[in-house]
Amino acid sequence: MAPIFQQGSEWNLLAALFIGIAFGFVLERAGFSTSRKLAGVFYGYDFTVLKVFFTAAFTAAMGLLYLNYFGVFNYELVWMPTTYVVPTLVGGAIMGVGFIMGGFCPGTSMCGIATGKIDALAFVGGIAIGVFFYGVSYEWLWEDFRLTTNIGKKTMSEVLGISPGIAVLIFIIFGLFVFWLVDKVKKEYNIKDVEY
Amino acid sequence: MEDKSKKFMNPYLAGVLLGFVIIAAFFFSGEGLGGSGAVKDAVRTTVAKIAPSYAENNNYFKSAVDSEHSPIKTWLVFEVLGVLIGGVISGAFAGRLKLMIEHSPKISSKKRIIFAVLGGILFGIGSQLGRGCTSGAGLSGMAVMSVSGFLVVAAIFGTGYLAAWFFRKLWI
Numbered sequence: 345m346a347p348i349f350q351q352g353s354e355w356n357l358l359a360a361l362f363i364g365i366a367f368g369f370v371l372e373r374a375g376f377s378t379s380r381k382l383a384g385v386f387y388g389y390d391f392t393v394l395k396v397f398f399t400a401a402f403t404a405a406m407g408l409l410y411l412n413y414f415g416v417f418n419y420e421l422v423w424m425p426t427t428y429v430v431p432t433l434v435g436g437a438i439m440g441v442g443f444i445m446g447g448f449c450p451g452t453s454m455c456g457i458a459t460g461k462i463d464a465l466a467f468v469g470g471i472a473i474g475v476f477f478y479g480v481s482y483e484w485l486w487e488d489f490r491l492t493t494n495i496g497k498k499t500m501s502e503v504l505g506i507s508p509g510i511a512v513l514i515f516i517i518f519g520l521f522v523f524w525l526v527d528k529v530k531k532e533y534n535i536k537d538v539e540y
Numbered sequence: 541m542e543d544k545s546k547k548f549m550n551p552y553l554a555g556v557l558l559g560f561v562i563i564a565a566f567f568f569s570g571e572g573l574g575g576s577g578a579v580k581d582a583v584r585t586t587v588a589k590i591a592p593s594y595a596e597n598n599n600y601f602k603s604a605v606d607s608e609h610s611p612i613k614t615w616l617v618f619e620v621l622g623v624l625i626g627g628v629i630s631g632a633f634a635g636r637l638k639l640m641i642e643h644s645p646k647i648s649s650k651k652r653i654i655f656a657v658l659g660g661i662l663f664g665i666g667s668q669l670g671r672g673c674t675s676g677a678g679l680s681g682m683a684v685m686s687v688s689g690f691l692v693v694a695a696i697f698g699t700g701y702l703a704a705w706f707f708r709k710l711w712i
Contacts, residue, residue: 347570352614359568360615364622366561367573371623372630374554379642379656381548383711385697386704392551394697397679399555404562404683411567422570425671425681427688432677435670436695438662443696444703445710446659449674450667451575453660454620458627460639463656470657471576474664475583482600490669498687511685538712540642 346417368455377459379447380540386444388535391526398519405512412508419499429493446470547634562683569615572680575623576667577616616676644711655710670695 349356374396375381384390411417443449448456448467456464478486501511529535549557565573584604588595595601631637643652667673670692672681678696681689 346567348568351570356569356615357618360571360618361622361625363561363565363569363573364619364624365626365629366564366622367558367619368623368626368628369630370549370554370558370561370626372627372634372636373549374551374558375548377627377631377636380644380711386700387708387712389712392548395551396555396558397674399552400558400562401679401682403556403559404566404679405685407559407563408566408683411563417567419684422566422684423572423680424684425677425686425688427686427691428671429687429691432670432688432691433695435666435668435677436692437699438666439670439673439692440666440696440699441703442659442662442666443674443700444659444707445655446663447656447711448659448663449575449696450579450663451573451623451673451675454575454623455627458624459631459636462639462641463643463652466653466656467660467663468579470660470662471579471664471667472583472660473657474661474666475576475580475668476587476664477661478665478668479584479587479598479600482598486669487599490671495687499685500687500690501685503687508685515682515685 345415345421346411347422367451368458371452371455372459376452377455377461377464378540379452379456379461379463380538382449382452383444383447384538388526388530388533389538391530394526395523398522402512402516402519405515409508409512424497424499427495427498428490429495431490431492434489442474547636559683562680565619565680566683571615571619572676572683574616574619574672574676574680576663576673577676578620579664580668581614581617647710651710655707 349359375392381390382393385393446467448464450471453464453467501508562573565571584601587601588604595605641649641652670677678689678693
């Protein structure tokens with residue numbers, strides 16, 4: 345039964361390293377070490393991010409669901425975030441602006457550093473400054489706010505009142521629709537590729 | 541000239557492979573993937589080491605002072621080390637390892653660096669408030685179909701599109 349390795353064990357840390365290597369390898373393969381490709385998703389000249397991101401999300405969602413059906417995976421035993429509606433939305437909005445200004449998100453910036461992008465290094469320096477600022481201002485800005493609108497460890501199927509399988513199916517159909525839509529948008533508006 | 545984009549993997553194939561990596565993370569370790577957690581851990585540990593008395597009295601830095609280290613943070617640190625290694629391996633195979641400041645030809649390197657730092661700062665703050673970044677809260681959250689994951693992804697991409705117009709000169 346998953347998880348295979350005990351939390352905090354040395355085997356688990358070794359697994360973390362190898363999982364990270366696979367993660368970094370795939371991100372770089374997909375072209376996520378370049379900020380200009382990543383930013384393309386917001387200007388319509390390159391929708392790679394959206395395609396990789398959503399394909400990964402519903403592949404994983406479907407895979408974990410199947411492992412659960414097979415009885416080797418239990419959602420209760422793994423990481424599952426508690427949903428704090430408003431802080432999550434505000435945090436996401438702040439990150440969205442950070443994404444368009446910096447051209448990276450934290451994971452992809454690590455990948456950018458790996459391939460020698462100095463701007464990625466600057467971005468990670470920025471993250472450290474941001475985390476520091478958050479910590480210093482924690483007690484008077486964030487501490488109370490971050491705990492508001494707690495709805496618990498909710499999944500989409502629970503909130504929508506449908507079975508987990510149907511929820512994943514809807515997610516996949518939605519994803520496929522988005523893929524079709526973005527390709528159509530790029531074609532329809534004749535958005536040119538950008539050289540990088 | 542060789543077409544550079546040819547060297548990138550098909551996005552759907554990359555997505556499926558990335559999905560398998562996420563499944564592996566949950567299956568073997570019970571964890572989701574992350575990007576910002578390692579930086580968070582580094583900052584907190586640094587503050588706790590340099591200014592222990594300040595960290596003791598700050599609710600955010602306090603837990604980093606305790607001698608017993610939270611295992612999940614360390615997991616994320618090892619995972620991010622792996623990301624760096626994996627990125628170097630893939631970049632080396634594709635011939636993409638090159639020291640550079642990458643930016644649109646319409647802006648200067650200096651401007652690119654300034655905005656990269658500013659964007660990083662916002663991501664640093666936002667990821668703490670949103671309990672994770674695009675990978676940690678978004679991708680991993682959606683993998684377990686958590687409401688939190690979908691909310692954060694909608695907020696990141698939604699705001700990104702809204703703000704894109706204002707920052708278009710940086711990219712196009």
